[in-house]
Amino acid sequence: MALKDITLGQYFPGHTILHRMDPRTKILLTTLYIVALFLCKQVVSYALVIAVLAGAVAISHVGLKSIVRGMRPVLIIVILTAVLNLFYTPGQELWRWGFLRITVEGIWAAVFMVLRITLLITCTFLLTYTTSPILLTDGLEKLLSPLKHLRFPVHELAMMMSIALRFIPTLIEETDKIMSAQRARGADFDSGNLIQKAQALVPLLVPLFISAFRRADELAVAMECRCYHGGEGRTRMRQLHFQRADCAALVLGVALVAAVSVLRHFGL
Amino acid sequence: MSNAIIEIRDLHFSYTGAEGASPSVLNGVNLSIEEGSFVAVLGHNGSGKSTLAKHLNAILLPSGGAVYVAGMDTADESLLLDIRRTVGMVFQNPDNQIVANVVEEDVAFAPENLGVPPAEIRRRVDEALKAVGMYEFREHAPHLLSGGQKQRVAIAGVIAMAPRCIVLDEPTAMLDPVGRREVLETIQKLNRLSGVTVVLITHHMDEAALADRLVVMSKGQVVADGAPREVFQRVEELKALGLTVPETTELLWQLRQDGLDVPLDALSDEECAQALYQLFR
Numbered sequence: 137m138a139l140k141d142i143t144l145g146q147y148f149p150g151h152t153i154l155h156r157m158d159p160r161t162k163i164l165l166t167t168l169y170i171v172a173l174f175l176c177k178q179v180v181s182y183a184l185v186i187a188v189l190a191g192a193v194a195i196s197h198v199g200l201k202s203i204v205r206g207m208r209p210v211l212i213i214v215i216l217t218a219v220l221n222l223f224y225t226p227g228q229e230l231w232r233w234g235f236l237r238i239t240v241e242g243i244w245a246a247v248f249m250v251l252r253i254t255l256l257i258t259c260t261f262l263l264t265y266t267t268s269p270i271l272l273t274d275g276l277e278k279l280l281s282p283l284k285h286l287r288f289p290v291h292e293l294a295m296m297m298s299i300a301l302r303f304i305p306t307l308i309e310e311t312d313k314i315m316s317a318q319r320a321r322g323a324d325f326d327s328g329n330l331i332q333k334a335q336a337l338v339p340l341l342v343p344l345f346i347s348a349f350r351r352a353d354e355l356a357v358a359m360e361c362r363c364y365h366g367g368e369g370r371t372r373m374r375q376l377h378f379q380r381a382d383c384a385a386l387v388l389g390v391a392l393v394a395a396v397s398v399l400r401h402f403g404l
Numbered sequence: 405m406s407n408a409i410i411e412i413r414d415l416h417f418s419y420t421g422a423e424g425a426s427p428s429v430l431n432g433v434n435l436s437i438e439e440g441s442f443v444a445v446l447g448h449n450g451s452g453k454s455t456l457a458k459h460l461n462a463i464l465l466p467s468g469g470a471v472y473v474a475g476m477d478t479a480d481e482s483l484l485l486d487i488r489r490t491v492g493m494v495f496q497n498p499d500n501q502i503v504a505n506v507v508e509e510d511v512a513f514a515p516e517n518l519g520v521p522p523a524e525i526r527r528r529v530d531e532a533l534k535a536v537g538m539y540e541f542r543e544h545a546p547h548l549l550s551g552g553q554k555q556r557v558a559i560a561g562v563i564a565m566a567p568r569c570i571v572l573d574e575p576t577a578m579l580d581p582v583g584r585r586e587v588l589e590t591i592q593k594l595n596r597l598s599g600v601t602v603v604l605i606t607h608h609m610d611e612a613a614l615a616d617r618l619v620v621m622s623k624g625q626v627v628a629d630g631a632p633r634e635v636f637q638r639v640e641e642l643k644a645l646g647l648t649v650p651e652t653t654e655l656l657w658q659l660r661q662d663g664l665d666v667p668l669d670a671l672s673d674e675e676c677a678q679a680l681y682q683l684f685r
Contacts, residue, residue, distance in 0.1 A: 270509060302505040305547040351500045357463060358501035361493040362514035362565060363485055373512040373525040 147268050153381060154196040154266045159275025161382040166263045168389035172396040173255055180404035181396050182251055188392055189255055189262075198265045206261045207254065214253050221246040269301045271374075278376055291367025299355070307348060314343050409474055409569050409601050410437040410460055410491070416468030417455055417624075429455045431624040432469070439568065442595045442602045444615035444632070448646055449607070452624040457573045457605045461491040474568065489518060492562030494572045498554035499547075507549075507557050508533065508542040514565035525564075532560040535598070536590050552583025556590055563594070569601035570594070576611065588614060609636075609650045613671050620647070637668045652676035659683075 149155070154162070169189070176182050193203065207214075227241030264272070277294035284290050315325065318339055325336050412435040418428035429452045437443055447453040458464040459471050462478040471478045473487045492514075495501050504510040508529050515525045533539040536556040546554055555575055562570055572591065576584040588611060595602045604615060612618050618635045620628035622645045628635045636642070636649050639657045648654065656666045656679060670679040 268506075270504065270506060298504065302503065302546075305545070306499055309547070354495065354497060354500035355503070358493075358495055359503060359513075361461060361463065361488060362503075362561060363488050363517040364513070365485065365517065369519040371516055371519050371522060371525065373509070373516060373522055373529060375522050 159271040175396045181399040218246045408436040409439040411472040414469035444612040446612045447621035451621040491569045492567035532564040536560045551579045552586040571603045
């Protein structure tokens with residue numbers, strides 16, 4: 137198992153309009169899109185949200201392949217939801233075998249559910265694929281900053297997120313190293329049943345945790361040495377600016393929610 | 405003493421554990437470091453050199469005596485930020501001092517904390533990265549760099565704070581020979597070109613030999629203080645402390661032990677070769 141192959145917070149650098157958009161816009165758009173998605177009832181509204189997302193994917197230059205690959209881990213959930221909806225929705229019966237029955241409504245419910253989950257995941261993927269992790273945390277910090285008045289630790293949260301992102305590769309590398317060291321001493325991580333495999337991880341996790349704590353300690357001192365004293369009075373090198381394109385995109389996002397609401401009202 | 409940037413007076417320190425005070429680590433250190441100088445602090449493990457370093461920007465506070473940074477008492481908590489922006493610190497493990505996952509974001513960390521305006525941060529970051537020769541890597545992820553490159557990024561992160569003094573606590577201990585050379589060259593350049601005071605904590609004799617002034621520590625005290633050339637001539641004394649001397653000095657000392665007339669103060673390879681050449685002429 138090559139741990140280095142794990143990519144977290146996958147980001148595909150690029151220069152499309154989606155990449156250049158302000159991260160706050162993209163986070164808001166994703167939220168708006170999810171709202172629109174959950175307002176969808178019937179074929180027409182689903183067709184609309186699918187068309188919008190397809191357009192966005194096309195603009196982003198993110199390959200369909202990477203999106204499909206991203207879907208793989210949730211495939212089981214998608215199938216399970218589809219099956220449950222298929223068999224357990226009451227309505228006009230089409231087919232029956234013992235306690236299993238398929239209804240017309242069930243087929244539609246299954247199709248819509250699969251669409252809903254797929255679109256939900258694709259649109260969040262599009263956000264992380266086109267936004268670097270730093271910009272993402274910056275955007276979140278800025279968007280959540282009104283919560284500061286409610287004593288919500290916005291800056292601390294963003295700081296924790298960015299440090300976690302920074303240390304993921306370091307800790308993965310360290311895990312690799314400890315695994316090799318334990319293997320050299322005869323540890324076996326790959327065979328045995330689930331319980332045995334879990335037990336084999338103990339000699340891996342203990343040193344990993346100890347080293348992580350030591351790192352945290354050293355990092356804290358190093359941060360203090362560089363005058364870190366919380367979010368107060370802190371400036372940022374990278375400033376976020378809303379551009380005209382951001383405004384236009386947000387208007388489109390709101391328009392999408394409005395359109396879907398209207399369609400929902402007419403039962404489409 | 406008017407241009408001393410760091411003034412240490414009768415510094416005592418002991419770590420206080422759960423079981424009360426443990427044996428003292430520093431026993432009356434007196435030291436004054438001139439602005440713009442390059443001072444190496446040498447000593448083997450447990451000599452108190454790292455503990456001393458941590459007193460220079462108020463990470464640790466004296467149990468007895470006092471430390472003044474540019475005239476500011478480190479025990480005065482209201483001056484903490486001013487002290488830390490005056491004396492920057494670089495540690496052994498570059499991985500554990502890099503905060504951000506893009507090089508330039510990391511270098512920007514200190515000025516951001518100090519509330520420097522964005523345009524000025526940009527300027528400082530570019531300048532600092534150029535000073536350590538890492539400007540081309542400004543958009544890279546730190547974990548993909550070599551050890552020496554990471555340590556140079558860490559140094560840039562401190563320079564961007566515009567400190568008057570940089571303390572480096574064994575900055576090369578985890579690096580390969582190439583990385584070591586990169587870091588040492590960067591330090592020397594900073595000292596010569598920008599006039600930044602450098603305090604280099606080390607246990608490598610050849611690194612210590614690069615400094616203008618060498619302070620040797622043992623058992624929490626300063627046992628020798630002077631130009632490296634002079635200090636290294638006290639070979640017996642250093643050996644008694646469990647320290648070695650640079651290979652050039654060692655060679656000449658051995659020759660002297662055998663009754664040959666060679667000078668002991670030839671520190672660089674060229675000087676040593678010259679001394680040997682004189683001998684055989």
